[in-house]
């Protein structure tokens with residue numbers, strides 16, 4: 001479970017990126033976070049990743065108070081959270097296979113585990129035939145699949161997707177959404193910030209709308225309800 005309790009965030013004591021946000025996301029939920037530019041979506045994600053600290057209030061992830069996590073424990077905390085971005089962020093000089101294997105090497109998986117798990121995960125995201133390709137040799141959709149595969153190696157309990165379809169055409173975007181939904185159905189909590197109205201409307205999931213740092217609506221199976 002993720003809980004924001006009276007969370008406010010100000011970068012400079014002038015702009016209030018988030019204002020007194022109260023939000024509970026249960027384990028296994030799928031939540032879209034929407035809102036116009038500057039609404040506070042990225043701030044919410046940065047707080048969850050403990051890249052920044054709230055000015056006020058508390059954040060709990062799986063009952064852990066994030067303010068109590070020591071700097072040296074942060075990498076371990078982040079292992080439980082998979083993150084994908086609009087710009088994929090793959091290692092350009094490593095193949096698809098190596099990008100995924102690298103994520104396992106970081107957590108000191110054995111070679112045997114890597115040899116077993118990487119092909120299985122590449123199969124799951126439909127990338128088996130591209131294992132030996134480099135990021136610049138594959139399409140944007142395939143790069144995003146690689147990024148998703150990379151998050152899966154650590155079995156994250158939470159997947160954060162920050163505008164994951166922003167660089168993709170609508171058909172490819174829908175393919176990526178199928179994979180994200182597949183990950184969700186395995187039990188992962190998904191939090192996806194997006195501007196993609198058609199995707200939000202077609203998925204029929206919970207939609208939390210931010211505006212000027214406040215939650216202005218929170219609807220089960222919501223529809224997109226603002227103009228950017």
Ligand code: ADP
Pocket residue numbers: 011012015016017018035036037038039040041042043044
């Ligand atoms: P969104 O992701 O919805 O576009 P952000 O969380 O990026 O919104 O921004 C929320 C507010 O915080 C905006 O007013 C933005 O200008 C401000 N902001 C974001 N990052 C910083 C920063 N590093 N320093 C100062 N202000 C920031």
